[in-house]
Amino acid sequence: MSPTLTDANAAARDPSDGLAILESRGSTAETFGIPLAVLAELTHRCPLQCPYCSNPVELDRGGSELTTEEWKKVLTELAEIGVLQIHFSGGEPTARKDLVELVQHASNVGLYSNLITSAVLLTKERLSALADAGLCHVQISFQGNEPLVANRVAGLKNAHEKKLEVAKWTRQLDLPLTVNAVMHRQNLFQLADIIQMAVDLDADRLEVANVQYYGWALKNRAALMPTIEQIEETSRIVEEAEIRLKGILAIDYVVPDYYALRPKKCMGGWGRQFFNISPAGKVLPCHAAESITGMEFESVRSNHSIAWIWQNSEAFNRYRGTGWMPEPCQSCEFKEVDFGGCRCQAFALTGDAGNTDPACTLSPLHQQIFKMAESEAAADNNRFIYRNFAGGTLETGGDHGA
Amino acid sequence: MAAARNISVSETSRPRLPRHAKLKFDETRQRWVILAPERVLAPDEIAVEVLQLCDGVRSVEQMIDQLAEKYAADRNAIATDVIAMLQDLADKGFLTEAREKTS
Numbered sequence: 001m002s003p004t005l006t007d008a009n010a011a012a013r014d015p016s017d018g019l020a021i022l023e024s025r026g027s028t029a030e031t032f033g034i035p036l037a038v039l040a041e042l043t044h045r046c047p048l049q050c051p052y053c054s055n056p057v058e059l060d061r062g063g064s065e066l067t068t069e070e071w072k073k074v075l076t077e078l079a080e081i082g083v084l085q086i087h088f089s090g091g092e093p094t095a096r097k098d099l100v101e102l103v104q105h106a107s108n109v110g111l112y113s114n115l116i117t118s119a120v121l122l123t124k125e126r127l128s129a130l131a132d133a134g135l136c137h138v139q140i141s142f143q144g145n146e147p148l149v150a151n152r153v154a155g156l157k158n159a160h161e162k163k164l165e166v167a168k169w170t171r172q173l174d175l176p177l178t179v180n181a182v183m184h185r186q187n188l189f190q191l192a193d194i195i196q197m198a199v200d201l202d203a204d205r206l207e208v209a210n211v212q213y214y215g216w217a218l219k220n221r222a223a224l225m226p227t228i229e230q231i232e233e234t235s236r237i238v239e240e241a242e243i244r245l246k247g248i249l250a251i252d253y254v255v256p257d258y259y260a261l262r263p264k265k266c267m268g269g270w271g272r273q274f275f276n277i278s279p280a281g282k283v284l285p286c287h288a289a290e291s292i293t294g295m296e297f298e299s300v301r302s303n304h305s306i307a308w309i310w311q312n313s314e315a316f317n318r319y320r321g322t323g324w325m326p327e328p329c330q331s332c333e334f335k336e337v338d339f340g341g342c343r344c345q346a347f348a349l350t351g352d353a354g355n356t357d358p359a360c361t362l363s364p365l366h367q368q369i370f371k372m373a374e375s376e377a378a379a380d381n382n383r384f385i386y387r388n389f390a391g392g393t394l395e396t397g398g399d400h401g402a
Numbered sequence: 403m404a405a406a407r408n409i410s411v412s413e414t415s416r417p418r419l420p421r422h423a424k425l426k427f428d429e430t431r432q433r434w435v436i437l438a439p440e441r442v443l444a445p446d447e448i449a450v451e452v453l454q455l456c457d458g459v460r461s462v463e464q465m466i467d468q469l470a471e472k473y474a475a476d477r478n479a480i481a482t483d484v485i486a487m488l489q490d491l492a493d494k495g496f497l498t499e500a501r502e503k504t505s
Binding site: 178 | 420421422424426428429430431435437439440442493495
Protein backbone atom coordinates (compact mmCIF):
# COMPACT_ATOMS: atom_id res chain seq x y z
CA MET A 1 0.00 0.00 0.00
CA SER A 2 1.08 3.55 -0.66
CA PRO A 3 1.55 5.72 2.40
CA THR A 4 -1.88 6.38 3.84
CA LEU A 5 -0.93 9.63 5.47
CA THR A 6 1.47 12.34 4.48
CA ASP A 7 2.76 14.23 7.48
CA ALA A 8 2.54 17.89 6.62
CA ASN A 9 4.97 18.81 9.37
CA ALA A 10 7.71 16.60 8.01
CA ALA A 11 8.46 19.58 5.80
CA ALA A 12 10.33 21.00 8.75
CA ARG A 13 12.98 18.47 7.85
CA ASP A 14 12.62 18.17 4.08
CA PRO A 15 11.36 20.94 1.85
CA SER A 16 10.19 18.58 -0.89
CA ASP A 17 7.67 16.57 1.10
CA GLY A 18 4.10 16.63 2.32
CA LEU A 19 3.79 20.22 3.36
CA ALA A 20 4.25 21.17 -0.26
CA ILE A 21 1.12 19.16 -1.05
CA LEU A 22 -0.94 21.34 1.23
CA GLU A 23 0.83 24.65 0.88
CA SER A 24 1.20 24.74 -2.88
CA ARG A 25 -2.52 24.45 -3.55
CA GLY A 26 -3.78 27.90 -4.41
CA SER A 27 -4.60 29.75 -1.25
CA THR A 28 -5.54 33.40 -1.01
CA ALA A 29 -1.93 34.30 -0.43
CA GLU A 30 -1.07 32.72 -3.75
CA THR A 31 2.70 33.11 -3.91
CA PHE A 32 3.54 31.98 -0.40
CA GLY A 33 0.87 29.44 0.57
CA ILE A 34 -0.87 30.58 3.70
CA PRO A 35 0.32 28.75 6.85
CA LEU A 36 -1.64 25.76 8.09
CA ALA A 37 -1.40 26.97 11.68
CA VAL A 38 -1.22 30.40 13.28
CA LEU A 39 -0.25 31.44 16.80
CA ALA A 40 -2.59 33.95 18.43
CA GLU A 41 -0.95 35.64 21.41
CA LEU A 42 -4.09 36.97 23.07
CA THR A 43 -2.35 38.86 25.85
CA HIS A 44 1.05 39.40 27.43
CA ARG A 45 -0.49 39.42 30.92
CA CYS A 46 0.59 36.34 32.89
CA PRO A 47 0.63 35.34 36.58
CA LEU A 48 3.93 33.50 36.02
CA GLN A 49 7.31 35.25 35.79
CA CYS A 50 9.43 32.64 34.01
CA PRO A 51 12.91 33.99 33.26
CA TYR A 52 12.94 32.40 29.78
CA CYS A 53 9.58 33.74 28.61
CA SER A 54 9.35 33.82 24.81
CA ASN A 55 7.52 37.14 24.83
CA PRO A 56 9.48 40.27 23.95
CA VAL A 57 11.10 42.19 26.82
CA GLU A 58 8.92 45.14 25.79
CA LEU A 59 5.51 43.65 26.63
CA ASP A 60 2.17 44.82 25.19
CA ARG A 61 0.08 46.43 27.94
CA GLY A 62 -3.46 45.20 28.60
CA GLY A 63 -4.96 48.39 27.19
CA SER A 64 -3.42 47.83 23.75
CA GLU A 65 -4.87 44.32 23.31
CA LEU A 66 -7.24 43.54 20.48
CA THR A 67 -10.88 43.53 21.59
CA THR A 68 -13.12 40.46 21.48
CA GLU A 69 -14.71 41.69 18.25
CA GLU A 70 -11.31 42.35 16.68
CA TRP A 71 -10.07 38.85 17.54
CA LYS A 72 -13.26 37.30 16.18
CA LYS A 73 -12.81 39.19 12.92
CA VAL A 74 -9.20 37.95 12.77
CA LEU A 75 -10.29 34.33 13.35
CA THR A 76 -12.93 34.57 10.62
CA GLU A 77 -10.40 36.04 8.21
CA LEU A 78 -7.80 33.37 9.01
CA ALA A 79 -10.30 30.58 8.31
CA GLU A 80 -11.33 32.23 5.05
CA ILE A 81 -7.79 32.43 3.69
CA GLY A 82 -7.07 28.78 4.48
CA VAL A 83 -5.56 28.60 7.98
CA LEU A 84 -6.64 25.30 9.58
CA GLN A 85 -5.37 25.48 13.16
CA ILE A 86 -5.23 28.24 15.74
CA HIS A 87 -2.99 28.11 18.79
CA PHE A 88 -4.29 30.38 21.58
CA SER A 89 -1.28 31.51 23.55
CA GLY A 90 0.08 34.52 25.43
CA GLY A 91 1.24 35.59 28.01
CA GLU A 92 -1.48 33.58 29.64
CA PRO A 93 -4.46 33.24 27.28
CA THR A 94 -6.84 32.31 30.10
CA ALA A 95 -6.25 35.80 31.54
CA ARG A 96 -8.60 36.95 28.75
CA LYS A 97 -12.16 36.92 30.08
CA ASP A 98 -13.47 36.25 26.56
CA LEU A 99 -11.46 33.07 25.93
CA VAL A 100 -14.47 30.73 25.84
CA GLU A 101 -16.17 33.07 23.39
CA LEU A 102 -13.07 33.14 21.17
CA VAL A 103 -12.70 29.33 21.22
CA GLN A 104 -16.39 29.03 20.33
CA HIS A 105 -15.89 31.45 17.45
CA ALA A 106 -12.88 29.47 16.22
CA SER A 107 -15.08 26.36 16.23
CA ASN A 108 -17.86 28.20 14.41
CA VAL A 109 -15.55 29.21 11.57
CA GLY A 110 -14.00 25.71 11.40
CA LEU A 111 -10.61 26.29 13.02
CA TYR A 112 -8.97 23.49 15.05
CA SER A 113 -8.12 25.11 18.37
CA ASN A 114 -5.24 24.50 20.71
CA LEU A 115 -4.79 26.14 24.12
CA ILE A 116 -1.20 26.83 25.21
CA THR A 117 -1.48 27.63 28.88
CA SER A 118 0.29 27.80 32.24
CA ALA A 119 -3.02 26.45 33.64
CA VAL A 120 -2.82 28.29 36.96
CA LEU A 121 -5.89 30.47 36.33
CA LEU A 122 -8.17 27.66 35.16
CA THR A 123 -11.07 26.28 37.16
CA LYS A 124 -12.69 22.97 36.33
CA GLU A 125 -15.85 24.80 35.26
CA ARG A 126 -13.95 27.06 32.85
CA LEU A 127 -12.00 24.18 31.33
CA SER A 128 -15.26 22.31 30.87
CA ALA A 129 -16.78 25.37 29.17
CA LEU A 130 -13.76 25.53 26.84
CA ALA A 131 -14.22 21.85 25.97
CA ASP A 132 -17.91 22.49 25.28
CA ALA A 133 -16.92 25.41 23.05
CA GLY A 134 -14.98 22.93 20.90
CA LEU A 135 -11.42 23.21 22.20
CA CYS A 136 -9.44 20.38 20.55
CA HIS A 137 -6.19 20.18 22.51
CA VAL A 138 -4.53 21.52 25.67
CA GLN A 139 -0.84 22.17 26.19
CA ILE A 140 0.31 22.87 29.74
CA SER A 141 3.75 24.19 30.59
CA PHE A 142 5.66 22.68 33.49
CA GLN A 143 8.76 24.23 35.07
CA GLY A 144 9.95 21.08 36.85
CA ASN A 145 8.58 17.83 38.26
CA GLU A 146 8.12 19.00 41.86
CA PRO A 147 7.15 22.28 43.56
CA LEU A 148 10.55 23.39 44.88
CA VAL A 149 12.22 23.91 41.50
CA ALA A 150 9.04 24.47 39.49
CA ASN A 151 7.56 27.24 41.64
CA ARG A 152 10.89 29.03 41.94
CA VAL A 153 11.32 29.09 38.14
CA ALA A 154 7.72 30.20 37.63
CA GLY A 155 8.05 32.81 40.38
CA LEU A 156 4.63 31.80 41.73
CA LYS A 157 3.59 29.92 44.84
CA ASN A 158 1.57 26.71 44.38
CA ALA A 159 1.83 26.93 40.59
CA HIS A 160 3.06 23.35 40.18
CA GLU A 161 0.32 21.83 42.35
CA LYS A 162 -2.30 23.74 40.37
CA LYS A 163 -0.87 22.59 37.03
CA LEU A 164 -1.05 18.94 38.10
CA GLU A 165 -4.69 19.42 39.07
CA VAL A 166 -5.61 21.06 35.74
CA ALA A 167 -3.76 18.35 33.78
CA LYS A 168 -5.94 15.74 35.50
CA TRP A 169 -9.14 17.66 34.67
CA THR A 170 -7.98 17.91 31.07
CA ARG A 171 -7.79 14.14 30.75
CA GLN A 172 -11.04 13.65 32.68
CA LEU A 173 -12.70 15.80 30.02
CA ASP A 174 -11.13 13.50 27.40
CA LEU A 175 -9.10 16.39 25.96
CA PRO A 176 -5.70 15.41 24.57
CA LEU A 177 -2.82 16.78 26.63
CA THR A 178 0.66 17.94 25.73
CA VAL A 179 3.11 18.60 28.54
CA ASN A 180 5.55 21.34 27.61
CA ALA A 181 8.75 21.30 29.64
CA VAL A 182 11.18 24.13 29.06
CA MET A 183 14.61 22.88 30.06
CA HIS A 184 17.73 24.71 31.23
CA ARG A 185 20.73 24.27 33.52
CA GLN A 186 18.67 24.54 36.71
CA ASN A 187 16.06 21.87 35.93
CA LEU A 188 17.72 19.47 33.48
CA PHE A 189 18.56 17.13 36.35
CA GLN A 190 14.80 16.49 36.64
CA LEU A 191 14.29 15.44 33.04
CA ALA A 192 13.81 11.71 33.68
CA ASP A 193 11.25 12.54 36.38
CA ILE A 194 9.49 15.03 34.11
CA ILE A 195 9.11 12.34 31.46
CA GLN A 196 7.62 10.00 34.07
CA MET A 197 5.32 12.81 35.25
CA ALA A 198 4.01 13.21 31.69
CA VAL A 199 3.30 9.47 31.51
CA ASP A 200 1.56 9.54 34.92
CA LEU A 201 -0.57 12.51 33.78
CA ASP A 202 -1.67 10.43 30.77
CA ALA A 203 -0.30 13.03 28.36
CA ASP A 204 -0.21 12.22 24.65
CA ARG A 205 2.82 14.34 23.89
CA LEU A 206 5.77 15.81 25.71
CA GLU A 207 7.78 18.72 24.40
CA VAL A 208 11.28 18.77 25.84
CA ALA A 209 12.24 22.24 24.75
CA ASN A 210 15.64 23.59 25.63
CA VAL A 211 15.53 27.35 26.15
CA GLN A 212 16.13 29.46 23.05
CA TYR A 213 18.02 32.63 23.86
CA TYR A 214 16.33 35.83 22.85
CA GLY A 215 14.25 38.33 24.79
CA TRP A 216 13.87 37.34 28.44
CA ALA A 217 15.97 34.21 28.05
CA LEU A 218 18.84 36.26 26.64
CA LYS A 219 18.71 38.49 29.74
CA ASN A 220 18.85 35.31 31.83
CA ARG A 221 21.29 33.37 29.72
CA ALA A 222 23.96 33.08 32.43
CA ALA A 223 21.42 31.55 34.83
CA LEU A 224 19.95 29.17 32.25
CA MET A 225 22.71 27.96 29.93
CA PRO A 226 23.26 24.22 30.37
CA THR A 227 26.67 22.58 30.40
CA ILE A 228 27.64 20.46 27.44
CA GLU A 229 27.67 17.42 29.74
CA GLN A 230 24.04 18.13 30.63
CA ILE A 231 23.12 18.30 26.94
CA GLU A 232 24.79 14.98 26.22
CA GLU A 233 22.96 13.40 29.15
CA THR A 234 19.68 14.97 27.99
CA SER A 235 19.98 13.54 24.49
CA ARG A 236 20.69 10.13 25.98
CA ILE A 237 17.64 10.28 28.29
CA VAL A 238 15.34 11.46 25.49
CA GLU A 239 16.52 8.78 23.05
CA GLU A 240 16.03 6.05 25.64
CA ALA A 241 12.56 7.35 26.57
CA GLU A 242 11.46 7.64 22.93
CA ILE A 243 12.11 3.93 22.44
CA ARG A 244 10.68 2.83 25.78
CA LEU A 245 7.50 4.93 25.45
CA LYS A 246 6.70 4.33 21.79
CA GLY A 247 2.93 4.30 21.39
CA ILE A 248 2.47 5.73 24.91
CA LEU A 249 4.04 9.17 24.83
CA ALA A 250 5.31 11.06 21.78
CA ILE A 251 8.34 13.21 22.59
CA ASP A 252 9.37 16.30 20.63
CA TYR A 253 12.89 17.36 21.47
CA VAL A 254 14.30 20.83 20.82
CA VAL A 255 18.09 20.99 21.19
CA PRO A 256 19.86 24.10 22.45
CA ASP A 257 21.51 25.55 19.39
CA TYR A 258 24.51 27.25 21.01
CA TYR A 259 25.98 23.76 21.21
CA ALA A 260 24.76 22.64 17.78
CA LEU A 261 26.76 22.35 14.58
CA ARG A 262 24.00 23.43 12.23
CA PRO A 263 21.47 26.14 13.01
CA LYS A 264 17.80 25.27 13.47
CA LYS A 265 15.38 25.82 10.59
CA CYS A 266 13.77 28.56 12.61
CA MET A 267 10.02 28.92 11.98
CA GLY A 268 10.51 26.60 9.00
CA GLY A 269 12.15 29.56 7.24
CA TRP A 270 11.20 33.23 7.71
CA GLY A 271 7.79 33.98 6.15
CA ARG A 272 7.53 30.48 4.78
CA GLN A 273 5.06 28.52 6.91
CA PHE A 274 4.30 30.44 10.08
CA PHE A 275 3.10 33.74 11.46
CA ASN A 276 1.76 34.89 14.77
CA ILE A 277 -0.41 37.75 15.87
CA SER A 278 0.68 39.75 18.91
CA PRO A 279 -1.74 40.95 21.63
CA ALA A 280 -1.87 44.39 20.00
CA GLY A 281 -2.52 42.87 16.55
CA LYS A 282 0.89 42.93 14.88
CA VAL A 283 1.37 40.17 12.31
CA LEU A 284 4.83 38.74 12.98
CA PRO A 285 7.04 36.19 11.18
CA CYS A 286 8.10 34.80 14.59
CA HIS A 287 6.99 35.41 18.18
CA ALA A 288 10.38 36.96 18.94
CA ALA A 289 10.51 39.11 15.79
CA GLU A 290 9.81 42.33 17.67
CA SER A 291 13.19 41.89 19.38
CA ILE A 292 14.73 42.92 16.03
CA THR A 293 14.71 46.68 16.44
CA GLY A 294 14.22 48.83 13.38
CA MET A 295 11.76 46.50 11.66
CA GLU A 296 8.20 47.66 11.05
CA PHE A 297 5.42 45.10 11.37
CA GLU A 298 1.94 45.60 9.94
CA SER A 299 -1.11 45.29 12.17
CA VAL A 300 -4.49 43.62 11.67
CA ARG A 301 -5.78 47.09 12.62
CA SER A 302 -4.25 48.51 9.42
CA ASN A 303 -6.15 48.78 6.15
CA HIS A 304 -4.38 45.68 4.83
CA SER A 305 -5.81 42.17 4.86
CA ILE A 306 -3.87 39.48 6.71
CA ALA A 307 -3.23 37.72 3.38
CA TRP A 308 -1.76 40.95 1.97
CA ILE A 309 0.49 41.39 5.01
CA TRP A 310 1.69 37.78 4.71
CA GLN A 311 2.43 38.08 1.03
CA ASN A 312 3.49 41.68 0.48
CA SER A 313 4.67 43.36 3.66
CA GLU A 314 8.29 44.42 3.84
CA ALA A 315 8.90 42.54 7.11
CA PHE A 316 7.81 39.17 5.70
CA ASN A 317 9.77 39.62 2.49
CA ARG A 318 13.00 40.91 3.98
CA TYR A 319 14.37 37.47 4.94
CA ARG A 320 12.12 35.26 2.87
CA GLY A 321 13.64 32.56 0.68
CA THR A 322 17.39 32.70 0.03
CA GLY A 323 17.97 35.88 -2.01
CA TRP A 324 18.78 38.04 1.03
CA MET A 325 21.54 35.75 2.27
CA PRO A 326 25.13 36.90 2.71
CA GLU A 327 28.07 34.52 2.58
CA PRO A 328 28.74 31.93 3.92
CA CYS A 329 24.99 31.17 3.57
CA GLN A 330 24.59 32.17 -0.09
CA SER A 331 26.86 29.49 -1.49
CA CYS A 332 26.04 26.91 1.22
CA GLU A 333 24.52 23.61 0.17
CA PHE A 334 22.26 23.68 3.25
CA LYS A 335 20.70 27.08 2.53
CA GLU A 336 17.34 25.58 1.69
CA VAL A 337 17.59 23.11 4.56
CA ASP A 338 17.93 25.59 7.43
CA PHE A 339 17.21 28.89 5.61
CA GLY A 340 20.14 30.49 7.42
CA GLY A 341 18.90 29.68 10.94
CA CYS A 342 17.28 32.21 13.23
CA ARG A 343 17.05 35.94 12.36
CA CYS A 344 16.31 36.96 15.95
CA GLN A 345 19.36 35.10 17.20
CA ALA A 346 21.54 36.62 14.45
CA PHE A 347 20.33 40.05 15.57
CA ALA A 348 20.80 39.33 19.28
CA LEU A 349 24.34 38.01 18.87
CA THR A 350 25.71 40.04 15.93
CA GLY A 351 23.57 43.18 15.88
CA ASP A 352 22.41 42.45 12.32
CA ALA A 353 19.45 40.14 11.64
CA GLY A 354 20.81 39.59 8.11
CA ASN A 355 23.96 37.85 9.30
CA THR A 356 24.49 34.10 9.44
CA ASP A 357 23.09 32.67 12.66
CA PRO A 358 26.13 32.15 14.93
CA ALA A 359 24.69 28.76 15.91
CA CYS A 360 26.12 27.58 12.57
CA THR A 361 29.71 26.34 12.61
CA LEU A 362 30.27 28.26 9.36
CA SER A 363 29.59 31.58 11.11
CA PRO A 364 32.81 33.42 11.99
CA LEU A 365 31.29 33.97 15.45
CA HIS A 366 30.41 30.35 16.16
CA GLN A 367 33.48 29.47 18.19
CA GLN A 368 33.13 32.58 20.32
CA ILE A 369 29.46 31.80 21.04
CA PHE A 370 30.25 28.21 21.92
CA LYS A 371 32.99 29.32 24.35
CA MET A 372 30.68 31.91 25.90
CA ALA A 373 28.03 29.24 26.49
CA GLU A 374 30.61 26.99 28.11
CA SER A 375 31.97 29.68 30.39
CA GLU A 376 28.53 30.98 31.40
CA ALA A 377 27.42 27.46 32.25
CA ALA A 378 30.60 26.89 34.27
CA ALA A 379 30.26 30.18 36.21
CA ASP A 380 26.99 28.84 37.64
CA ASN A 381 25.43 32.17 38.51
CA ASN A 382 21.92 31.01 39.31
CA ARG A 383 19.96 34.17 40.11
CA PHE A 384 17.03 34.82 37.79
CA ILE A 385 15.69 38.07 36.44
CA TYR A 386 11.94 37.49 36.63
CA ARG A 387 9.77 38.51 33.71
CA ASN A 388 7.31 41.34 34.38
CA PHE A 389 5.93 44.56 32.88
CA ALA A 390 8.55 46.59 34.78
CA GLY A 391 11.36 45.21 32.63
CA GLY A 392 12.38 42.45 35.02
CA THR A 393 13.15 41.97 38.71
CA LEU A 394 16.28 40.29 40.05
CA GLU A 395 15.61 37.29 42.26
CA THR A 396 16.35 37.75 45.95
CA GLY A 397 16.65 35.09 48.63
CA GLY A 398 13.03 35.05 49.74
CA ASP A 399 10.93 36.36 46.87
CA HIS A 400 10.47 33.26 44.80
CA GLY A 401 7.41 31.08 44.83
CA ALA A 402 8.84 28.09 46.61
CA MET B 403 -2.23 5.00 31.08
CA ALA B 404 -2.03 6.34 27.58
CA ALA B 405 -1.23 2.85 26.29
CA ALA B 406 -4.83 1.85 26.90
CA ARG B 407 -5.85 4.12 24.04
CA ASN B 408 -4.12 1.93 21.47
CA ILE B 409 -6.61 -0.47 19.93
CA SER B 410 -6.28 -3.73 18.09
CA VAL B 411 -8.51 -3.62 15.01
CA SER B 412 -10.67 -6.64 14.13
CA GLU B 413 -13.93 -7.09 12.21
CA THR B 414 -15.89 -6.55 15.41
CA SER B 415 -14.23 -3.18 16.21
CA ARG B 416 -16.33 -0.05 15.94
CA PRO B 417 -13.63 2.58 15.42
CA ARG B 418 -14.11 6.32 15.38
CA LEU B 419 -11.84 9.34 15.23
CA PRO B 420 -10.76 10.52 18.69
CA ARG B 421 -11.77 13.99 19.77
CA HIS B 422 -8.38 15.48 18.91
CA ALA B 423 -8.37 14.22 15.30
CA LYS B 424 -10.71 15.96 12.90
CA LEU B 425 -11.30 14.86 9.33
CA LYS B 426 -12.13 17.93 7.30
CA PHE B 427 -12.36 19.01 3.69
CA ASP B 428 -9.99 21.92 3.18
CA GLU B 429 -11.81 24.23 0.76
CA THR B 430 -8.75 26.38 0.16
CA ARG B 431 -6.52 23.53 -0.97
CA GLN B 432 -9.37 21.34 -2.26
CA ARG B 433 -8.40 18.21 -0.40
CA TRP B 434 -9.17 16.24 2.74
CA VAL B 435 -7.00 16.75 5.81
CA ILE B 436 -6.76 15.30 9.30
CA LEU B 437 -6.21 17.94 11.94
CA ALA B 438 -4.38 16.77 15.06
CA PRO B 439 -2.37 18.45 17.83
CA GLU B 440 0.53 20.31 16.20
CA ARG B 441 0.02 18.39 12.97
CA VAL B 442 -1.91 18.51 9.72
CA LEU B 443 -1.99 15.31 7.69
CA ALA B 444 -3.02 14.64 4.14
CA PRO B 445 -4.79 11.25 3.90
CA ASP B 446 -5.02 9.59 0.49
CA GLU B 447 -8.40 9.00 -1.20
CA ILE B 448 -8.82 5.46 0.09
CA ALA B 449 -8.02 6.47 3.66
CA VAL B 450 -10.57 9.29 3.43
CA GLU B 451 -13.26 6.91 2.23
CA VAL B 452 -12.55 4.45 5.05
CA LEU B 453 -12.25 7.16 7.71
CA GLN B 454 -15.63 8.57 6.72
CA LEU B 455 -17.14 5.20 7.63
CA CYS B 456 -15.54 5.25 11.10
CA ASP B 457 -18.45 6.67 13.06
CA GLY B 458 -18.16 4.53 16.19
CA VAL B 459 -21.45 2.78 15.30
CA ARG B 460 -20.54 0.83 12.18
CA SER B 461 -18.41 -2.27 12.74
CA VAL B 462 -15.34 -3.00 10.64
CA GLU B 463 -17.23 -6.03 9.32
CA GLN B 464 -20.00 -3.77 7.98
CA MET B 465 -17.45 -1.36 6.52
CA ILE B 466 -15.77 -4.21 4.61
CA ASP B 467 -19.12 -5.50 3.31
CA GLN B 468 -20.02 -2.01 2.14
CA LEU B 469 -16.71 -1.44 0.34
CA ALA B 470 -16.67 -4.92 -1.22
CA GLU B 471 -20.12 -4.31 -2.62
CA LYS B 472 -19.35 -0.80 -3.84
CA TYR B 473 -16.20 -1.88 -5.68
CA ALA B 474 -17.47 -5.36 -6.61
CA ALA B 475 -14.21 -6.66 -5.18
CA ASP B 476 -13.12 -9.82 -3.39
CA ARG B 477 -14.17 -9.48 0.24
CA ASN B 478 -11.06 -11.16 1.64
CA ALA B 479 -8.75 -8.82 -0.22
CA ILE B 480 -10.70 -5.76 0.91
CA ALA B 481 -10.77 -7.06 4.49
CA THR B 482 -7.00 -7.47 4.62
CA ASP B 483 -6.36 -3.98 3.23
CA VAL B 484 -8.96 -2.23 5.37
CA ILE B 485 -7.86 -3.84 8.63
CA ALA B 486 -4.21 -3.10 7.88
CA MET B 487 -5.03 0.52 7.11
CA LEU B 488 -7.21 0.96 10.20
CA GLN B 489 -4.55 -0.61 12.42
CA ASP B 490 -1.97 1.74 10.95
CA LEU B 491 -4.22 4.74 11.64
CA ALA B 492 -4.95 3.46 15.16
CA ASP B 493 -1.25 2.98 15.90
CA LYS B 494 -0.65 6.58 14.88
CA GLY B 495 -3.39 7.72 17.26
CA PHE B 496 -6.03 8.67 14.69
CA LEU B 497 -8.59 6.02 15.60
CA THR B 498 -10.10 4.92 18.85
CA GLU B 499 -12.86 2.52 19.89
CA ALA B 500 -16.31 3.86 20.55
CA ARG B 501 -16.72 3.93 24.32
CA GLU B 502 -18.73 5.58 27.04
CA LYS B 503 -17.61 9.11 27.80
CA THR B 504 -15.67 9.10 31.06
CA SER B 505 -16.47 12.60 32.27
